[in-house]
Structure formats: C-alpha cells, structure tokens
Amino acid sequence: MNRLSIFHSPLRALLSAGLVLVASASWAGELSPAQLAQLKQKLTQNLPDFPPIDSAQTTPMPGLIELRSGNNIIYTDPKGEFVIQGNLLETKTQRNLTEERMDEINQIDFASLPLKDAVVWKNGNGKRRMVIFADPNCGYCKRLEKDLQQVKDVTVYTFVVAILGDDSKVKANNIWCLKDRTQAWRDWMLTGAEPAKAFGMCATPTQRNNALAQKLRVNGTPSMFFEDGTRLPSAAPVNVIEQRLTKAAAKVGSAS
Template identity: 60%
Template sequence: MLRPDVFSRPLTWWARGAMVAGLVATAVGAQAQNELPAAQVQALSQKLSQRLPDFPPVQSARTTPMAGLIEIRVGDSVFYTDANGDHIIEGQLIDTRTQRNLTEARLEEINKIDFATLPLRDAIVWRSGNGSRRIAVFSDPNCGYCKQLEREFQKMKDVTVYTFIIPILGPDSRTKADSIWCMKDRTQAWLDWMLQGVTPQRPLGQCATPAQRNLALSQRLRVRGTPAMFFEDGTRLAAAAPMNVIEQRLDRAARASR
C-alpha cells in the first residue's frame, strides 16, 4: 500500500497500479549500483515535483541491478523510476537468483542508527543471563503488541532490553509511564504491568521523567508506532515479530558488533 504521508489521494490509486512492476523480480545480469550525479538527481526531482506537486524532494538516486531502473530516496523510503522520471514505482525489487529482497536491504541500510548514541539512561533496563545481546525498544504501556513482545522477550536468554517508554496512545499512557518510572523498582513495575496487568500505583511526591525526551528521540529516529526495535548493529524492526525472527536479528547484530 502507498503511504498517505507521502502522496496525495489522487496519486495513491495511480501509483498503486504501477506497483505491480515493482513486485516483479529482476532476472537481468547484475550491474554496479552507482550514485547518480547531483545535477541528474536535481533534474529528476524537479521533473517529478512539476508533474506530481505532492511528491517530496528526491534526496539521492542511484542505479539498480535491473537495467534502466533508477532507485530514488525520499526521506526514509525508496521508490523506483526510469532515467527520464516518466514513471514511478513503489514496491519490492527482488533478485530471483539469490531470492534477496533488494528493497528491504536498502531500507535497512538507509534507516540504520548508531546504537551507541542512544541515551540509555532514559530507558528501563532488564537483562537475562549474561545480557550479551542488546536491543532497544520503543513501547507504549497501553500497546497490546508491546505486551505481546514483552512476553516474547521473557523466553530469551543472554539479552539486555532497553525500553524507551513513549506515551503516544493517550493521556492514560502518560499517567502509567510516569508512575512506572517513578517507582522505586521501575523495571519490576514495568514488567508487572506489561506481563500481569498490575496497575502501577502513583508514588507519593513527584519525580522527573524522560517522557518528553523519549518522545523527541522517537521523532528523530522516525518511530511511527509501537513497538519499534533497534538492534546493536543499528538496524531496526518496526513491528512486533515472532521470537525466532528477533533471535536471528539479535545474533546477527551481536556478531556484527564484535
């Protein structure tokens, strides 16, 4: 589906029809993926903005392994076009020989973060075993998928989980977030609520919470919903996922960070 925050409604149905081409796997010989010159990128961007006023500026463009197909980067997304900018495709480009999803790999590269720069002091932390594998998660206390993910985490070994609470689902989420953070044992309060539904009690007095900082951080990292996971190698997973998928990503990230 086309994202409404990228295109206007009239463009949505038009581009959706073109998406079929983006789903067709490439069966041509591999070729180098080269960045296009700045002048060519600017020309493409101008042409697209003239023809499609709601289309955002093109930040960069490069060739793809499929002859004649150009990848253009728009924010944290990629689209495909021809050299003249006469057509736009949104979809998945897949190499049939290796069964590698080239679009997915590119988005992973574009959206990487520097895990070491995360303000972990603003996160609730718990670990199992030696805690050698690390993951950061953005969660809302009233998010059902976040609760499901928290249950998956409990089955894992040798992991450290940093949870940045972002109260995005209404005033009650902020109340719970602040109450949990201000508890003497905030980690236990978080787990009690997420796993057992034990409502956090508002502690006596007040304490400073990182809620606003966490919200600002989530915006900078373009977190659009909860849960959102970031692995130690900087890659992200913007949705709840089965345990085996998370385990694979944790292992891969741990190997890459050694």
C-alpha cells in the same frame, strides 16, 4: 505442482509481497543534482502528493532508479513515468537488496543511545542487547513484550514514550518514578496491573525519549534497534527477532 513451490519459503514470501528480480550486478551511484531535480519535477507534476525525495541513485537493474524518502525506498524509471513499491531481489544470490539498503539507510550508532533513560530487564546471561521504543498503551507493544519472554540471553532496553495521548504520559511517568520501575513496567505490559501513583515528584525521561524517537524517525511503536545499528520498525515474530539478535551479535563480535 505450483511453479512457486520450487522456491524456498523466504523467496515465496517476497514474491507474494511484490518484488523486482535482477541478476547479479553492482550499484552505479547517485544521480547528479540536475538529474534528481528533473526527476522530482516530473514525479510531483504527475503525482502532487508524492513524498519528498531525499536522494536518488541507480540500481543493479538497468533503467531502475532507487528513490529514498525518509526511511522508505521507492523505485522509478529514469523519466519518472512509473513507480514501483516492493523488494529488489538479486536472483543469483537471492539477496534482498531493498532490505540491505533499508538497513544501511536506517543505521544508527547503538553505543550513543542514552540507555540510562530506558527501563531494563534481561533473560539468561543478557549478552545480546536490543532497544525498544514502546508506548504503555500500545497493544502491539504488549504483545511484543510477552513474545520476548521466550528469547534467551538477551538484555532489553525499553525507551518508554508517550505518543498515544495524555494517559500514556501519566503511565510512563508513574512507572519511571516507582522504586522498581522494571517490575512496574512488566506488570503493566504482561498482566495489565495498573502502575501505582508515585509519591512525590520525580524527574522522568519521557520528554527526552519522545525527542529521541523523533530524531531516529521512529514513526510508530513498537520499534526495535539492535547492536549492529539495524532496526525493525514494527512488531515481528520471535524467530525474526532471534535472527536479528544473532546476526547483530556476530557482527559486533567480529568488529571487536
């Protein structure tokens, strides 16, 4: 028997992706400004193209430092001589500490999102809510739209953005200005039916949506957000989306 076969499938997936294993411990805190400056100097000295570091803190693994760069996490040693990209897994509980930190770093206030600027549709009772940033010419977005038809009891708010060129902007504006923008969006994304040209001028939220995406550091489409403020920065299987919806609904429900 292969040694890895004794682990559950989530752990096998993490191991195949590359990770650092640690025993149960606690986070110690951020580095001092002097320590951070010294670390930045060493890393950029050896790696001129190293991404900008926003913050750094120790981890439960002795000698391992977490570096935060935008929405990303990278690990290094206190002297900046080694760099690790991967997941930090606590062996005692099998918690993915990197994933938990990513959720914390990327947390948003779902209630503050301007949902009036989104195309809306729902399945079932629509009690669970999620937001998607999608470009009308994004192939992964079209695949996600089709996959989401399998998800029950969900309301989907889509902020249509135009990041793939002028045609994306034309389609986004035409879809928004049609009488039934939801149907026009779904017709295009699900069946490829070109949106009709809207008659007359119409104020659209495309520019605001693009600005919102930039503010939230949405670096590609599709990008998903859930009611608990967590995000999925790319397309994901239906079972993963279902898990995130369930987790977010439970968290929001307990908070209220």
